[in-house]
Amino acid sequence: MELSDKLEKVQVSPDLPIVQALEKMDRAARQILLVTDEDGRLLGTITDGDVRRALLEGVNLQELVSRIMNPYPKILPAGSSLEAARQLMVDHGIRHVPLVDKLGRVVDLLVWQELFLPRAEAHSERVVIMAGGQGTRLDPFTRVLPKPMIPLRDKPIIEVIMEKFYHQGLSQFILCLGYKAEIIRLYFNGNTRPYHIDFVQEEAPLGTAGALSLLAGHLDGTFLLTNCDIIVEMDYAHLLQYHRERENTITIVGALKEFVVPYGVLRTEDSSFWIEEKPNFHFLVNTGLYVLEPAVLTLVPEGKRIDMPELINAVQDQELRIGVYPHYGRWFDIGQWDEYQQTLKFFETMGFGG
Structure with missing residues (x-):
């Protein structure tokens, strides 16, 4: 699967209802969604942790994803090393790091499991x-x-x-x-x-x-x-x-x-x-x-x-x-x-x- 296809599976617009975003997150199985504008610029992220907090708080699932997204996610510039991504994840206790270009467009998504856990931990x-x-x-x-x-x-x-x-x-x-x-x-x-x-x-x-x-x-x-x-x-x-x-x-x-x-x-x-x-x-x-x-x-x-x-x-x-x-x-x-x-x-x- 090409990178563009992988990113498309986790990208949503800010005016998508939360309930539809959850269905997309479930299908993508990446525990994250990237909220982007029509030009692919990153506006925020929604992780499974954000979803759990929203469910516990009783947020109306017909509201828009912008209601629960994190508008200030940790990111790295395109071309950053895998070691830089690992260090960012460890320092901040996060499991996903989007890579963005100079215009703020998402070009890649690095995931903790792929960098640290190639096999299931006992x-x-x-x-x-x-x-x-x-x-x-x-x-x-x-x-x-x-x-x-x-x-x-x-x-x-x-x-x-x-x-x-x-x-x-x-x-x-x-x-x-x-x-x-x-x-x-x-x-x-x-x-x-x-x-x-x-x-x-x-x-x-x-x-x-x-x-x-x-x-x-x-x-x-x-x-x-x-x-x-x-x-x-x-x-x-x-x-x-x-x-x-x-x-x-x-x-x-x-x-x-x-x-x-x-x-x-x-x-x-x-x-x-x-x-x-x-x-x-x-x-x-x-x-x-x-x-x-x-x-x-x-x-x-x-x-x-x-x-x-x-x-x-x-x-x-x-x-x-x-x-x-x-x-x-x-x-x-x-x-x-x-x-x-x-x-x-x-x-x-x-x-x-x-």
Whole structure:
């Protein structure tokens, strides 16, 4: 791909609505957009950090990108050395450096990962996967197979989830089993995969958080917790960094979700009246992916059913820090039929399998 094509994928005009800019940022997968005028002159940048701040502040996504852009980004003149770019990134804690010519036009974009991290960095954090539910929303499929074993193309969902973690350097997994556990154990029996798998077993259904009581004493560091029916396309290293920098006890990954009202909505204000045709709304919704500290485990009652909202409330009662990591990229909830079918179609179109 030519440089001009790469730059075009990350360039937006200042009068583009934020919601459309987010779609372009997601497609480009560079975690940055360059806001330029019609002549290609750099007006500002929008990074994924700018997006997260805007989502947490409740900025209207129909506003223009100029509302959230950084008008004074760190830049270098065209022709600067890679070493100069590396030093600028290290000095200012940034991950992108646009190169501009004498007229201020963007001629290149240097990215941290390409300069420093050619391969995924290994992480010691363990990934706990809640795989014990009955999957009633996928009935009757789950009368035969446990939800984690439902196929996504040529692999079970749970294996696709683990491979996506593994490709980002996370290789230690704990599967919390319950319903039809023997099928999952049999599938992974004699595991020759490049990652390690441990199992814990619920004797009775313990909800979306209760199985954590089985891990007390086995986890002594930060860990990730995920449901077995969700796939979040994101940078897990940055999620962990975000969690630590804010000294959170729990970080909840919230995905940006659009909801469209399929009707004309009647609006009234004082004596005025109008109809808003099929309006859409954006919310941050819980994905079922979390980062937790081991202190949380002491708050999970042994042998009792408890769901994550209850555990989060217990953490709040202890006045421990809880944060939200806003995610605006792809998120697949495979726990119900319509979402499962849409995910299958997407994976077939994009050629994904793990």
